[in-house]
Every structure is written in structure tokens, then in C-alpha cells.
Amino acid sequence: MLVIQIIITLIIAIITLFIGLYMGNSKFISTLKTKKEELEEDIAKARVEAAKIREKALEEASAIKKKEIVEAREEVHKLRQSFDSEVKQQKEDLKNQEERLIRKEENIDRKDQNIEKLKEKLETEKTEIEEIKTQAKEKLNEIANLSENEAKEIVMNEVKEKYESDLALKFKEIKDQYEEDAKKYAKWVITTSIQRYASDITSEITTSTVVLPTDDMKGRIIGREGRNIRTFEKLTGTDLIIDDTPEIVVLSCFNPLRREIAKRSLEMLVADGRIHPARIEEMYEKSKKEVEEYIKEAGKEAVMRVGIKPPHSELVKLLGRLKFRTSYGQDVLEHSIEVAQFAGLMASELGLNVELAKRAALFHDIGKAIDHEVEGSHAVVGGQIAKRYNEKIEVVNGIQYHHNEVDAMTPEAVLVGAADALSAARPGARRETLENYVRRIEQLEEIAKSFRYVDKAYAIQAGRELRIIVQPDKIEDAMAEKLAQDISIQIEEKMQYPGVIKVTVIREKRSVSYAS
Structure with a gap:
């Protein structure tokens, strides 16, 4: 505060000096000198006072410093004592833990020793028990013989x-x-x-007929010394049957593709009228090309009917060849389309991949197009073909699984197998020989009669139902239920058949009395 007063006084003196100089007043100058002297005295006093204040401040600071040092030393001493106490406590805890661990180890060692002794005792007792059991068995065998x-x-x-x-x-x-x-x-x-979905009933055909304009055409077909008919049969691989049936000749062959080529060739020859070996070869080649084009169109039509993305062109061609393959009288291409539709519908109902199910189902019998040319089952061969033409691994698995030759990777593969069995089992889908039919009927009855308490067994409805009559006094109703299940399992393990066989167990007891 004193310094500020001095500065203000100094400023006033300077201003007054300038005014006095400006006015030229000598009195003012003497006054100014007086003020200057007074100001110098004040400054001297202020300096003395400031020195005193400084000394006092230094003394106070030294006292505060000493006090803080003392307090700090006391705090450090307290902390050191607390730390020493904690360290001592931790050492004691560690020592106690170490002693407990030592005691536990000693207990474990004693337990291990006891366990070893128990093991030895158990082994000894086990050996003794085995000897006793052996002796008991020997005595039992001696007594019971x-x-x-x-x-x-x-x-x-x-x-x-x-x-x-x-x-x-x-x-x-x-x-x-x-x-x-x-x-x-x-x-x-x-x-x-x-x-x-519904499709036509199929039937097996091994012959084709060609209508002739006149019976005179039969002689021209045979040719001089039979050269025309021999050439025709050699080229086409079919048998040409010419009998007394008016204006009709019959082509016989188990290969539908060859039979179709032969039929077209003969129809063109009859329409042309010129029949000789060279002309037969020409018409045969022309018919062969036409059938190949027809195969491609049949494959494309199948893909379009099923409604899947177009596959490789070679797969389409192989698919078309199935048009001329039959299995138990069933058109394999129509069967494949039917299986694809069934699989797609079931996949849709179950919320699965419809495209995948349809694709694997449509190609499931593709191996039948070439299975006579390579070794292996048609399911495995078909999967290899599909893989060669860049089909997905799920599609390949569905093709190979449908006869349970590999494990199923997806639910759609299981649907393919189910749809295949469903298509084959529907009424009219397949035909079988009388010999196979009789064998299946006999085998069904033999399986049923092999079980205890079965009195009679009858296979009815073309072998699709098995009715079993049991001895009522030996079997209860609940046991009859289990017997039906056991017979069904035996049929599944020992037989191969299309569709489902119903097993019915009949238990009936009649009491008859006569009053005379």
C-alpha cells in the first residue's frame, strides 16, 4: 500500500513539475524541491519498512518450514511403523499357510499310502472272488451237468x-x-x-409294331436271300419279326433306345419304298441323329417341367437318355420327374431347400444312363457324373444317398430317398414277374411262421399285407402288439420290396358248447 502511495505522489510531483516549468514559476520550483526531499525521505522509510517486512516474512517462512519438516518426519515415522506392522503380519500369515500346506502334504502322503494298501487288498480280494466264482461255476456245472x-x-x-x-x-x-x-x-x-402331383401308370414294353401299306412290303423288307433283314438287324441290334399278321411287322429288343431308332428307320424305309443295304444304312444314320435330337429335347423338357436352374448340357443329354430306360416297367425319366416333384413338395411343406431337393431328385437315377458302360451302382456312378459337371456336393450326396450307399449330409438327401420309394410304391408304378411275386409271398409267410406261438400266416393284397393268426392262450394283447413290431423288423432286414407291407396280428379265442 505504501509503494502505491509513493508512486501516486511521484506522479503528482512530475505533473506539477511540468506545469511549473510551463508557467516559469520559481516558487513552484522550490516547492517541488521540497516535495522531492520529502519524497526521498518517504522512499527511504519505505525501503526500511520493506526490509523489515522481508526479514519478518523470512523468519515466518523458516518457522513454517521447520514445522512442516517436523510434521513430515512424524508422518513418515507413522507410515514406517504401519508398513512394518503389515509386513510382520504378512510374514506370520505366510508362515501359517506354509505350516498348513506341510500338514496337508503329510496327510496326502498318508492317504496315498492307505490307498495303495487298499488297492493291494482289493486286488487280493478280487482274485479270491474270481477263484470262488470259478469254483462255484465248476460245482454248478457238475451238479446240473x-x-x-x-x-x-x-x-x-x-x-x-x-x-x-x-x-x-x-x-x-x-x-x-x-x-x-x-x-x-x-x-x-x-x-x-x-x-x-399325379402321373400316368407305366407298363413295360419290349416290342414295337410298324404298320405296312401292303403285305407285299414284307418281301421287300426281307430282300433277296434275306440280305435286307440281316443288314437291318445287324445295324439296329433288334429282331425283326415278320409273321402272318396282315400289314404289320414287329420289332423286338430289350433296349428301348435301339428299338426306337430301328422303328424310325423302318418307317422311313417303308415310306420311301427303296429298301436295300445302302439305303438301310442311310436311314439308320438319319434316324440315329433324329433320336439324339429327341433325347436333348426330352432332357430340356424334363428340366423345364421340374422348374430348376439349367444344368450342364451333358447332364441334360444324359437325362434325356433315361426316356429310353425302364426299371420294372417304369419309365425312368418320368420316374425321375415324379421323384423331383415329390421331393420338392415335401421340402416345401417342411421348410427345406426346394431347389436342392428337386435338383438331387431329378438326377438321382442319372447313373442308369451309362451304368451298362461303367462299373459300379447307378447311385454312385450318378454322383460321380454330377460332380464331374460341377454340381454342388449336396446334390451329389443326395444322388448317392437314395439307396443308402453313403451317409446323408442334408435333410434334402433323405427326402430324395423317401420320394424315390414313394414313386416306386404307388399303385401301377412298377411291374414284376410272377416268379418274383411268388417268391416274395412265400418269404413273407416263412418269416411270420418262424416266430413262437404263430399258428398261421397269410400274405394278401399282392403281398402288401401279412395277416398272422396266433395262439390266443399263449399270447396276450400287449404281446401281440410287440410281435407285430418284431415281424416288421425282420421283414425290413431280410427282404427288399417296393412300398409298405402291413403286418396284422390276429388274436381270437372262441369258446363253443352244445346243449342237447
Whole structure:
């Protein structure tokens, strides 16, 4: 505050000096000198006072510093004591833990020793028990005059007879509980698919007929010394049957493709009228090209009907060749289209990949187009063909799985197998020889009669149902249910058949009395 007063006084003196100089007043100058002297005295006093204040401040600062140092030393001492106390406590804790660990290790060592002793004792007792069991078995065999396996079989049979009824009841309960919903949903999916798709009934044809304008044409077809007919049969690989049937000749061949080429060739020859070996060769080549074009168109049409993305052109050509292949009288191309439609419909109902299911199903029998040219089953060969022409691995797996030759990678592969069985099993889809039919009927009845308490067995409805009559006093209702299931499992394991075989077990007891 004193310094500020001095500065203000100095400023006033300077201003007054300038005014005095300007006015030239000598009195003012003397006054100014007086003020200057007073100002110098004030400055001297201020300096003295400032020095005192400084000394006082230094003394106070030194005292504060000493006080803080003392307090700091006391705090450090307290912290050091606290730290030493904590370290001491931690050392004691560590020492206690170490002692506990040592005691635990000693206990573990003692337990290990006890365990080893127990093991040795158990081994000894086990050896003694085995010896006792062996001696008991030998004595039992001596008493009963039976081997171990024979005694075991007797015991098992007794247990089976004793608890067979309980097992049958439990089996029926479990079956009724889980089977109803599964059957209901499976039937709904299959019937929905069948309802939305229907195809023609197929039949096997091994001959083709060609209508002639006149009977005189038969002689021209045969040719001089039979040269025309020999040339025709050699080129086409078919048998040309010329009999007394008016204005008709018959082409016979088990290969539908060859038979179709031969039929077209003969029709063109009859229409042309010129029949000789050179002309036969010319018409044969022309018919062959026409059939190849027809095969391509058939493959394209199949792809379009199924509604999938166009595959490789070679796959389309192989697909078209299936038009001239039959399996149990079933047109393989139509069968493939049908399987694709079934698989697609079921995939749609189940929320699966429809495109994948249809694609694998349409190509599932593609191996049949060349299976006579290479070794291996048509399912495996078909998968290799599809893989060669860049089909996805899921499609390849679906093709190879449909006869259970590989494991299924996707649910769509399972649908392909189910759709294939469904197409083959529908009424009129396939034909079989009388010999195979009789063999299947006999095998069904033999399997049924091989079970205990079966009195009679009859295969009816062309082998699609098996009715079994059992001894009513030996089998209860629950056991009859289990017997039907056991026979079904045996049929599945030992037989191959299209569709489903219904097994019906009939248990009936009649009591008759006569009053006279």
C-alpha cells in the first residue's frame, strides 16, 4: 500500500513539475524541491519498512518450514511403523499357510499310502472272488451237468418268459405315446405331396409294331436271300419279326433306345419304298441323329417341367437318355420327374431347400444312363457324373444317398430317398414277374411262421399285407402288439420290396358248447 502511495505522489510531483516549468514559476520550483526531499525521505522509510517486512516474512517462512519438516518426519515415522506392522503380519500369515500346506502334504502322503494298501487288498480280494466264482461255476456245472452258456440260456429264457408281458405292455405304451403324432404328420406331408402331383401308370414294353401299306412290303423288307433283314438287324441290334399278321411287322429288343431308332428307320424305309443295304444304312444314320435330337429335347423338357436352374448340357443329354430306360416297367425319366416333384413338395411343406431337393431328385437315377458302360451302382456312378459337371456336393450326396450307399449330409438327401420309394410304391408304378411275386409271398409267410406261438400266416393284397393268426392262450394283447413290431423288423432286414407291407396280428379265442 505504501509503494502505491509513493508512486501516486511521484506522479503528482512530475505533473506539477511540468506545469511549473510551463508557467516559469520559481516558487513552484522550490516547492517541488521540497516535495522531492520529502519524497526521498518517504522512499527511504519505505525501503526500511520493506526490509523489515522481508526479514519478518523470512523468519515466518523458516518457522513454517521447520514445522512442516517436523510434521513430515512424524508422518513418515507413522507410515514406517504401519508398513512394518503389515509386513510382520504378512510374514506370520505366510508362515501359517506354509505350516498348513506341510500338514496337508503329510496327510496326502498318508492317504496315498492307505490307498495303495487298499488297492493291494482289493486286488487280493478280487482274485479270491474270481477263484470262488470259478469254483462255484465248476460245482454248478457238475451238479446240473450243464455248460456255462447252457445255464445262461436257461436263465435268460426264464426271465424272458416271466417279464415278457410287462415288456410288451411297456413297449405298447411307449409306441402309442410317440408314434401317433409322428405318423399323423408324416401321412399329412406325403398325402399332401401325392395330392398335388399325379402321373400316368407305366407298363413295360419290349416290342414295337410298324404298320405296312401292303403285305407285299414284307418281301421287300426281307430282300433277296434275306440280305435286307440281316443288314437291318445287324445295324439296329433288334429282331425283326415278320409273321402272318396282315400289314404289320414287329420289332423286338430289350433296349428301348435301339428299338426306337430301328422303328424310325423302318418307317422311313417303308415310306420311301427303296429298301436295300445302302439305303438301310442311310436311314439308320438319319434316324440315329433324329433320336439324339429327341433325347436333348426330352432332357430340356424334363428340366423345364421340374422348374430348376439349367444344368450342364451333358447332364441334360444324359437325362434325356433315361426316356429310353425302364426299371420294372417304369419309365425312368418320368420316374425321375415324379421323384423331383415329390421331393420338392415335401421340402416345401417342411421348410427345406426346394431347389436342392428337386435338383438331387431329378438326377438321382442319372447313373442308369451309362451304368451298362461303367462299373459300379447307378447311385454312385450318378454322383460321380454330377460332380464331374460341377454340381454342388449336396446334390451329389443326395444322388448317392437314395439307396443308402453313403451317409446323408442334408435333410434334402433323405427326402430324395423317401420320394424315390414313394414313386416306386404307388399303385401301377412298377411291374414284376410272377416268379418274383411268388417268391416274395412265400418269404413273407416263412418269416411270420418262424416266430413262437404263430399258428398261421397269410400274405394278401399282392403281398402288401401279412395277416398272422396266433395262439390266443399263449399270447396276450400287449404281446401281440410287440410281435407285430418284431415281424416288421425282420421283414425290413431280410427282404427288399417296393412300398409298405402291413403286418396284422390276429388274436381270437372262441369258446363253443352244445346243449342237447
